[in-house]
Amino acid sequence: MWPSPTSWNWNSVDIGPHRDIVGELKTEFAKTDIHFGLYFSQYEWFHPYYLQSNSTLYSDVVSYPQMLEIVNRYEPDVIWSDGDWDQTDEYWKSKEFLAWLYNESPIKDNVVVNDRWGHGIMGQHGGFLTYSDHYDPGHLLPRKWENCLTLDVNAWGHRRAMQASDVRTTKDLITQLVRTISCGGNMLLNFGPDKFGNINPIFEERLSELGKWVNANGEAIFGSQPWVYQNDTNDVWYTSKLRQPLNSISDYVVFNRQFKDNTLIYAFLLKISSDRMIKLPSVGYTDKLKVTVLSTRSNLKVTKQKQGIAVDLSHLKIADEALVLKIEYAATVTNVNPIKRLQKMGSLDGAGHPTKNSKKIIDMYL
Ligand SMILES: *[C@@H]1O[C@H](CO)[C@@H](O)[C@H](O)[C@H]1NC(C)=O
Ligand SMILES: *[C@@H]1O[C@H](CO)[C@@H](O)[C@H](O)[C@H]1NC(C)=O
DSSP: OOOOGGGTTSSTTTSTTOSOHHHHHHHHHHTSSSOOEEEEESOOTTOTTTTSTTOOHHIIIIIHHHHHHHHHHHOOSEEEEEOOTTSOHHHHTHHHHHHHHHHTSTTTTTOEEOSOSSTTTTTTSSSSBOOSTTOOOSSOOSSOEEEEEESBTTOSSOOTTOOGGGBOOHHHHHHHHHHHHHTTEEEEEEOOOOTTSOOOHHHHHHHHHHHHHHHHTHHHHTTOBOOSOOEEETTEEEEEEESSOOSOOTTOSSSOOOOTTTEEEEEEESOOOTTOEEEETTSOOOTTOEEEETTTOOBOEEEEOSSSEEEEOTTSOOOSSOEEEEEESOOOOOSOOHHHHHHHHTSBOTTSOBOGGGOOOOOSOO
């Protein structure tokens, strides 16, 4: 997709559209506040050099030089390498590349990378950890992770045979986003343009619907952190913010603790029961407690429960999308550390890596 000298006569400038597609995208992204990232497939499975067994010719003269090219030419903020499975990090020269990237490259101070740098590296080493496609642990992780998923449930690329029922619903996208950010993850949403560079109108519609919901509830999403509790049920998830940053962050970097006056809690309600009373057992009642609908700022009536609170939504018109509540002045919580709790339960090991029984990849299609 760029005029690579290591892919002479087999790139988008020499053949096909005769355009530097990566360069044109870079120029357009520079006009926005969106960070510019590049996906790089280490593999070119049918390249004659790659097919030469017991030789590193392909990585010597193709993939490794191309990684240097994309950094020097386009200075991306994110590099999403795709090179797990069949070859080792040694084959790809990942260590050499990453050492150069972070010590000497023109983007050494800002670049962010993922974890697919060779067989067995995924989930172990990297800037953010992807673990697998569609990774959705359902619990907090101590390191930044990513749920990468597709709009077309059957493909990462353009598929001419795609049907409307193959495309994730807006509600499913919101559900994935909420589950992900509550547990400290980042959501990567893929869709494949066609060979003309067009985006299928059904993708465009889903993206603008998701965008509408995200913009209406941005305060609970952008710049938020996981809370001390991640969810009350499969339909109630939390994020949080602090009014004032703390002086000491120590081991509480990946989630915010609950301080009555300082912590803002956001509750995402994915499903609301027909009696329109929602129970939030994790939220401690106080006399000052304030619960509002985030998008409209309307105040809600709260009653104290044996455990937590109940919020009365009976007067609200409930849309299909998730309703987001903003909760202020809930009771202080001391001595609860979700990471330590998950380690005790055996979902995380001592180093904070998810254990085998924690890897709940919940996906309704794949
Ligand atoms: C490549 O190496 C493997 C294992 O060392 C060996 O079994 C195989 O015959 C080699 N292939 C070639 C084409 O030399
Ligand atoms: C939170 O969500 C996870 C994953 O969906 C689920 O296993 C767990 O039971 C939920 N926690 C509570 C308290 O319901």
